[in-house]
Amino acid sequence: MTIPAPSTPTSRPATMTGSLGYDTPSYALSQQPTVSLTSVEGPPDSGLSPTLSHLELEDEVRPHYPGSEPTPSPSATPLRASTTATSRPTRARAKTLKDAQNATVAATPEPHPTRTPPATARGRPSFPKETAAAGVQRVSNGMHGLKSNFEELETELTNHINAMSEEIRHLTGHIATVASTVETVSADVATLAKELRVYGKRPATAAAPTMCHATNAVDDLEERFTEQEGLLASILPAITELHTTVTSLPIPVMQPTVPSSALKRKDGASDHDVTRNVRHRAHRVGNLPTMPGGSTAMGETMPTPAPTMPSMPMPAPAPPPAPSTRTDTEGTNSSLFGPGTWPNDIFGSWREIVKNMARGSYFISVAHRARLSNDGVHALIYFPNAMIARDFERAWTTAPVPGFERVSAIPVRPRHNPRSPRVFSNANPGYDSYARTLSISSWNINGSLALKLNQSSFWGIVEHSDIIALQEAHLTPGQDEALSLPHGFSILAICRTPDQMASPHGGVAVLYKSTMTATLCRSWSDTDFMVVDFGAFFIANIYAPPASSPWQRWSQVHPMQLLAEFCAAGVLTDKPVFLLGDFNARTGSLSPSPRHTIRVSTDQTRTTRGLELLQLCESHDLTILNGIRSMGALATLPISHQHNGHSVVDYIITSHPAICQHLVISLQTEWSDHSRLTLHLSIPAPPEPPPIIKHAPVPPVTLDPCKPAGLLTHIRFRFDDITIDAQ
Known part of the structure; x- marks a missing residue:
């Protein structure tokens, strides 16, 4: 058996390029020891089985590369294993060799990221290992990208939400405007319905006199004549007695004697036998039958026409009516x-x-x-x-x-039925004789009144009310005389005296239609508080600065103290009293007393000044209209809109809640951080005094010598607006 000896670290051969594409030490890529069964050398008692030795060496020494198998180095020459026991590789040596190879593999550089990793024996791609820092960096980059995507998504969603909020706000403003318009139209319809019930069935526009108008006029005149029948019956005996006295006086012979029987009515004669010429200012009936000269015969008809009489001078005109009353009959x-x-x-x-x-x-x-x-x-x-x-x-x-x-x-x-003219008093000029329903507004405009009055859209808001009380006008003394006011409006203003080189603050003003008469009550008015007498009612306009404000710098008396003094005196009159303005007081949903109507408010906070205001209303039996459901759904809304929330600090308070119809709190905050309050009320007409009968002086009675007997001298009687000419 031939066993190649592995290279030691001390005699490391040259490096070569392995199959993974990067330089690797040769000992790390050298062919592992193999066992050849055909050339086994050594004694049989060596204790190593060729196959077992091969497998053990292969299992112990082989390094584990993630990829292909290592390529043997061409410079490494296999050496024959010694047959001695000392030359055989032991397990300890194999373990040392394995540790050295594993350490070398850990120090090898990473493969190029663009190369495709080879597939393993099982068919799955094998990727090279990466360091912990590189993995953390890759994850960090991914997180940054994800965060950027989330920020873009959040920005887009925020823009969409803001756009939708703006559209909803505009829609809410339009809905409030429509609701206000509907309330105004409803009030106008109710007023017209009342006027129609008063006027009855009459043509919408006056037309040329017709027979129907003449018939109605005649019916009215006949009714008036029937009422005066008793007076006329008493006049005839007086005339007879007067004629008897005249005939007994010594007069020339040419004066014929007139029998007294000629002065009396025939038996059975009715009132319609006497034709009278009647002129009425309100009804001009030109087709009534009259005789020439404007008079008719009374009594027996003479056989011969009456000679033309010289025109008698008209009686002196009636004295002008007293300045306190006057009859207005224009149609x-x-x-x-x-x-x-x-x-x-x-x-x-x-x-x-x-x-x-x-x-x-x-x-x-x-x-x-x-x-x-x-x-x-x-x-x-x-x-x-x-x-x-x-x-x-x-x-x-x-x-x-x-x-x-x-x-x-x-x-x-038209303000009345022409058949019964209305007599009204000039002592109360504040009554608007052309409209029974008034709209009174209160608005803290947050300064710059002079600049805002130059805008046409602001004019439209002012013209929507008959009277509008403004707070924090920020005017200087005398500036109200140079303001550009809407057509048909006048102004009363009280300004603070500003410090040198300081911008103005505070101040109150009242804009009202010029058709109304307004008087500033200076005895009750002072800085930030004014009382205006409109004849039929009082209006108190107040701006009470916040509790922490140094009000002593511009005023000697606090506006709330002035308000208490006015309430003590104003409620003693029979005129309605309206308190308007910014009180900087929060009352929650409390009512002045249990006998007052329950209030509902979106602001449940209560302050010390709010409790003082409730006590003032209870002492003088005043009603706070804010929050009363019968005043309308818009009467419970908040009024002051600040960065820290919404609150109710502006109020409309009255001593006569019965004449108040509904209260509208506007949702528009274009011109100020306070909403506008508008009260629609119905001012009752002044009472009608009984009709006054004016008697014109009767001229002396003389007889014309040329007039035939039986004709009476021209006598004129005047009853109110009716003139009766009898002859």
Whole structure:
């Protein structure tokens, strides 16, 4: 048997390229000892079986490469094994050789990564081993790539979520706008329904007088005459007695004697036998039968016509009505033209303006009079009928005269039944005689009022309300006089006195329609608090700074103290009181007292100032409208929207909750970090006083010598707006 001896590390041969493609020491790739059965040498008592020795050496010495079998080195020459016992390889030597070969394999470099690993005997690919650092680096690279993918996915999802949130916010704003519009339309429909019930079945627009109108007018007049029948019956005996006295006086012979029987009615004569000429301001019936001269015969008809009498002077006109009351009888045939400052000749001024517009000469020719309206800034122009009045309004709106673009022509809505004219009091000018329903808003605009009033979209918000109370206007003293206000609006403002070279802060203001009369109550007003008297009601506009604010720097009295003083005096009047503004108080869902309506709020936090506000409302029987479900679904929403959350710090409080219809809290936060509160309420009309009968002085009675007997002298009686001419 020939057993090749392995190379020792001390005499290492040259390296060669193995089958794996990299340099390997020759002893690591040399052919392992083999056993040839045909050339076995050695004594039979050597103790080594050829086959067993071959298998044991092969099992002990062979290194385990992941790949193909090693290639024998050509420089290694097999040596014949010695037959002596000392030359045979022992197991210890084989173990040493195996350890050396394994250490050499561990130190070999990695194979090139682009080569395809060879397949093993079982058909599975065998990959070269890699170091722990390389594996960790590969895993780290994979994790970085995965993290990058997750970051991109997160960014994309965030963008999509933000876009969807923006769309939802816009949709929510549109829904709130639609809800507010629906509430407003519902209120208008309810108001129109009430007016229709009051007016009854009447034509929508006035038309030319017809027989039906004349019949209604005659029915009204007959009813009025029936009421005055007793008075007329007492007048006839007085006239008879007066005539008897006159005939007993010494007069010329040419004066014929008139028998007293001629002055009495015939038996069986009815009231319709006496024809009367009646003129009424509200009903002009021109087709009633009258006699020439405007009077008719009373009593027996004389066989000869009466001679023409000289026209008697008209009685002195009735004194003008007292300034406290006046009867307003204009109907739909009139138009409001203004606002503006009008001279004494209102009709002449209107004609000078209108003559320069399209079809101006036509409107000047058909208009018959003009007067100043209740607000003092509009002129009431009267036309023959409503069709011409609406035509004038459309023509002016389409093409106003240059220089008068801010002047408008609007229709006058009827406020009462013409059959019973309404007498209203000028002592309460705050009553809007053209609308029974008012909308009052409260809004903390968070400063920059002067800049925001230059935006048309902000104008649209202001014009949506009749009165709007603003907080934190940030105006300087006198700046309110130079503001650009929406058409038809006026302003009252109270500003803080700013420090030198410091921007303004705080301040309150009230914008209201010019058709209303507003008076600033200076005795109750101070910095950040103002009370406005609108005649029919009071409005208190307040901005109470936060509890930590140094309010002593700009005011001597805290606004909450001013509010308490006003409530103590305002509730003593019979006028409704409305407290609006930013109180910086959180009341949760508490009501002032158990007898008040239950409130529901999204902000359940309660502060010390909130408890003080509840105590103030309980002391003066005031109702907080925020959170009352009967005020509408939008009355429970939060108002202040800050970075740390939402809260309810703005309120509308009233002493007359019965006249309040619904409260709307806007969801739009485009102009401020506070939502706008809008209250729709119904102001009752002032009570109607009993009708007043005005008696004009009766001129002295004289008899015309040329008048035949039986004709009475022209006597005039006046009952309210009815003039009766009897002869």
